[in-house]
Amino acid sequence: MRVLMVGLGDIARKAYLPVLAALPDLELHLATRDAGVLDAVAARYRIANAHVGLDAALASGAFDAAFVHAATPAHPGLVTTLLERDIPVFVDKPLADSADEAARLVTLAQNRDVLLGVGFNRRFAPDYAALRQTPRSLILMQKHRHAQADTPRRVVFDDFIHVVDTLRFLAPARPMRETIETVVRDGRLEAVTLTLAGDGYHAIGTMHRASGLDEERIDILGGNGKRAVVNLAERIEQDGTEHVRRRGDWTPVAEQRGFSAMCADFLAAVRDRRPTAADDIMATHRLCEAIVQHAERR
CATH class of the missing domain: 3.40.50.720 (NAD(P)-binding Rossmann-like Domain)
Known part of the structure; x- marks a missing residue:
């Protein structure tokens, strides 16, 4: 090719x-x-x-x-x-x-x-993709940045879009309700939370742009167990006991992160x-636009 x-x-x-x-x-x-x-x-x-x-x-x-x-x-x-x-x-x-x-x-x-x-x-990162095989009644995703407040459109479309798309990817059914909350100071988006709710589940994603550290974490709860992935490199499984697995030393970053x-x-x-997955592409971008509109009205 x-x-x-x-x-x-x-x-x-x-x-x-x-x-x-x-x-x-x-x-x-x-x-x-x-x-x-x-x-x-x-x-x-x-x-x-x-x-x-x-x-x-x-x-x-x-x-x-x-x-x-x-x-x-x-x-x-x-x-x-x-x-x-x-x-x-x-x-x-x-x-x-x-x-x-x-x-x-x-x-x-x-x-x-x-x-x-x-x-x-993240749809192709092996630890995230594996979460689709587990019971999911509560999905919690956090993606924070240190001292990076910016205009709502840049924050949402260049960064928070990962959270939006990952929640959609992991949601076990089509969302029936969407809730958006934003914190804007001097025209800069400092914090945002999106909740998608559907039949038997809630998916919550949040980002704080004035936090103490750049970090990403996702927690999946359901079926008497909890699964977490931290910074796309560490997997934590809890079902009465805790098991921690980290990316192997020789695992390429491009493989671990899904590229x-x-x-x-x-x-x-x-x-x-x-064919082009038109509906899927637009669902994520329309949610991002709704978040921007919410923030710009603050």
Whole structure:
């Protein structure tokens, strides 16, 4: 497969390049407007196909798929260009920083019958995925940041969206009620809590942006047991006694955090010509938009 990666920011270098550059059946191309970054990354991963900008990359020939890892404000323009070339596109979350713009891109993908995927790595992290096999009457997810209050739209669409999507992923049935609470100080979102309630369960996600530490934890209760995952690296099981399991020393971070499986799934979806999961993508982005609207009214 001839695959293009557009944007070489932090997440591309830390999470995606180590996975994609190691796949033997990929002819990987890189594209970014920063020539210095392009040269450095291409040299580090020994990638011969490097292009200054998207236009230069597209002029080099057809692509089977593209990964977009540019800054969020650049997503709509890049994704539109690629979809209009009928290139299947994977975008690291979010698709866009508004539900309306996300809907436009999803509709474009559907109208052109081109696959559009959005990257939520926690769906593929093995310890999180395993939680779907356990009884779940109460789901509690916390994802906190140290001294990082910011505008509601940036906080929600660039970070809290992980909590929103993970709650939806782990919910055992479709939510029937949604509750949103936000704390905003001087126009900056400091804290947010989302509750999804359905038949026999509650799923609660919270984030505090003025906490003492960057941390993430999820607790699942039900069936006389409790399961927890801490910072995507430690699993705790309690059923009268406590069992703690930590990520093995030789387990790659990309595997533990779900990036390896997520990339493999998207490439398989391209080969299999799967359709865009439009309803699933939009459900997460619409919830995020509702949270932003709540915060902006505070």
